[in-house]
Amino acid sequence: MTTLELHDVVVAHGDRRLVDVPHLALEPGRPVTIVGESGSGKSLLAHALMGTLASSLVVDGKLALDETLLHLGDRSNRRALWGRRIAMLPQEPALALDPTMRVLSQVAEGALGASRTTARSHAGAALADVGLAASARSFPHTLSGGMAQRVAYAAATIGGARALIVDEPSKGLDSGSVDRLAGLLRDHVGDGGLLLTITHDLRLAAALGGEVAVMREATVVESGDAVDVLGSPQHDYTRRLVDADPSRWRQPWQRTGWYSPGEAIVRAIGISKAYGATSVFADVDLHIRPGERVALSGPSGVGKTTLGNALIGLTPVDAGRVVREPSLAGGRVQKLYQDPTLSFPALVPIEVGLRDVSRRHRASASRVDELMAAVRLSPSLLARRPGEVSGGELQRIAIVRALLAEPRLVFADEATSRLDLLTQAGTIDCLMTELGEAALLMVTHDRALATAVADTHVELE
């Protein structure tokens, strides 16, 4: 029976404590999940355990793995354990995989000390276990996010490591893939493995069960049985975190039974789109009325974004037609992007770009300040470049930018899928409050979010 315990873990940068966790124990059959928002230090804790922190950070603490006691300060003493005793499933597995290696050889590399043939047969079995036997000869770029995650899982566990650390596994995955991953991780625990999961996804935490620890500003504010912590949170912060789940939102802008008699501003009639021989969508009829909130949801790769782009005219359709009301011309359709950093000119301060928008749409001089106040951001952020502002802040600035053009339709393309739940709740709240009479077209893989926001919810298969 393997056990893993952490004692007095402190990670500091200068005189700032980024992680301060006195004790954490992993036992077989009882997974531990650390939840918290971005910047709470939860990922740093995982990297401190693995010994993969940046050298600018000072680490202190002890790791007890069975009878072995290791000092976390010495980053190199865990190297020999990697893959054999402890393994880590990194964030963004699609980036962690070698793009030039086929899946099977990549997984086989992790079978330490085995001959080539044994390694490959082990790898084949591991891939079959995660349901990817058919993709053994594929290259990583042909895999979906969920598939890449499962390949990374196979590669991380093939070395026989019983202690598995998983960092933000659900980032960018649709709910089907998250369920599947949760199943894999539960199986690992069921086989007597240790599991430490770092996530901001409370649904994943609930699905994994075991123990949940809530981290905020470097420390654990509440921990206990998953059911207790998530079901009846004691700490105020945990309560806010739990309430940030879209299915629990109670916001003044939410509405049911909304109906507009108005003529549709966008009407798609029998539209189809294919890339080569692969059909993205076929024969879709859809319309958006003035002020209507329409959500397109479905698993990744189903063509939601392409459909959204086709509706607002960014992507031409192969068949059928999209009729847009003439009043939408002249910048009255705006888009919010999944990664707001890429949607701003990268090398100029944000305010410079916004000034051009204000001038083009004749927004009054104080309008930017008003909107910045409305989305609860300090105007001083605008002096920075896009890369120097956090994702949640920049997405709110993107909302400000879109509103400067006084849109009649806003297309939010997975606009909050990279944000943690609290930030997502704040961002969506800003968007919906400031949207006014404009219509909303939202593309998301999060069914709960779609239900919370939309009047009309279109689920794509």
Place this chain on the structure above:
Amino acid sequence: MSAALLPEVVRTHGVRRREPGRVLAALVLGALALFAVLGPLLLADPTSQDLGRYLEAPSPSEPLGTDEYGRSVLARLAHATRLSLVLGVLCVVTALVLGTASGILAASRGGWVDAVLRAVSEAFVAIPALLVVLLFSALAADGSLLTLYLGLALVQWVEYFRVVRAKAALILGGPAVEAASLLQLGRVHVLRRHLWPALRPLLLTLASLGMVTSILAMSTLGFVKVGLQPPRAELGLMVTEAFPFYDVAPWLALAPVTVLFLLTAGFLGLRHREVSP
């Protein structure tokens, strides 16, 4: 992830870090430019001969001595430096404007425009650069300045074209420009806010390398006597002319070589450090 591991981002925007190497390079180039501008105005006529002062050693009145025709080496050097700098700037500006404009055009239009421009640029790459210049010089037997300029500029625009086209295609196809077009921001916005800030450091690097290439190419041609012809004062030509006297008047060859070295080192030292967002 990297953001999580580096909790405090060092913000350097607005503050351009002054590197000592670049300051030194700028000082050297500034001094040479001053010499090139003021020298021809203040010093003696570089063509006036005084055979009585045949190969005079450096002295207070002639700091760099005189050549085999008794001409002032300092005055000739000032003229040669001016010529090199002016020709270098002309070639670089021409190549830069031509290459940048065609690069942006190819990236924004795509299709046949892109295909044609790419084919033309590849044709230029296929021929060694100095050969083109040699060809141009040979066509005009007297080795005039104009042919030298045309040859060098035509050889160099390809670099700008390829670099600009690659970068611009990436930017123009990205979400930021898509957002700008949804916001109805015109071409000027895309050019000023998206393209120019990203291209500027690349262009500055290419331009300083281009200055080096132009100056060296010009003096190389002068050195093998197919570029500008005597009695014009030109750095490469001055080195060749000084060859027969290297044992009795070493300062003759040393002076133009030193200026060439300083110009080359200066422009290389000036190269813009690339800035990424």
